[in-house]
Amino acid sequence: MTVRFTPFHLVDGSPWPLLSALGAFGVVGGLMSMMHQHLFGTLFFYGGLIFLLASLWWRDVDRESSLLGFHTKGVQKNMYSGMIWFIMSEVFFFLGFFWTFFHSGLNSVIDLGMEWPPFGVMVLNPYGVPLLNTAVLISSGITVTCSHYSLLISDFNSCSIWLANTVFLGVLFTGLQYMEYLESSFGMNDSVYGSIFFMATGFHGFHVIIGSIFLFISFLRILSGKLSPNRHVGFECAIWYWHFVDVVWIFLYACIYGWGSL
């Protein structure tokens, strides 16, 4: 048995970092070849490979934390701060899109008919499906809190039920957004409004999918007994990510759907 004298986790050798980096390179290459009118099989292949490699890497982290016991309090603390740094980087990512939206929205140009929304763009009614999406996401924030507190009082059944409800609401949101995308009367190439609308809401939808997957994995880990009231770093990080996704949607709704439709 190896005896360790630091509170840090000195990881064993692993092939996943190098393979994931090569996979990421393939995704970028695939995107570029897609932009140059080649078939996007390359993108899908490397995209799928990244997904597989990430799953294998995180499977190892899951085993190191629960079965192998390498995650000391110090390691957990660093995991928490790492997640906070990551979420901060995502906040700045979305900040760029909001900057673009307000830059274009507050500086009317003659090309767009000197108005915002641009002349000819029929914006979505914010009191329809977008408001429903807002209700769904805020509700999912409540149910995920319910799930978390169930875990803290050791009620594992309620925890998994409320987490399943949260994942269901996340999938419902994605489905509703997909329907909205199909029904909308403007596309991504309809002036800068369409472009920024679909970039911002599209990336947000992608983050909702990622967050739903993260919560679903936590659901599986609860069912397999890997989480306890005192030890659930992954679950808490998934909840933080979900709240971040919710807050970004509130801003999207208020700025783009709300103010943008006035």
Add this chain to the structure above:
Amino acid sequence: MSFLLRSHLTRFALRNVRQSSDVSFESAQKTMKLMRILSLTVVPFSIIAVGVNAYMIEVEHGKHAVPEYKEYSHIGIMTKKYPWGDGKHTLFHNSRSQGIKGKGYDEQ
């Protein structure tokens, strides 16, 4: 010597460690009770109410005819073909209400 280093490292790594499990059982139970009430009442009620409203708005919207197709330079920008299909349709193209430059709506 190495013992001193180890204990310093441990203290450094564990400073400010605070976890949600530090919350007391009683306060967690109280919060859980409130969350359960909200999840069983506010959540379904709000989703159903807003959902019904959204459905009625969509039905009303569907009754309106699509406006006549007019070409503007800033609408339907097509400087480069898309790598799918005929290259002229966006990914979520709506044949009824999104026109193609030089052609109009796909569905009349």
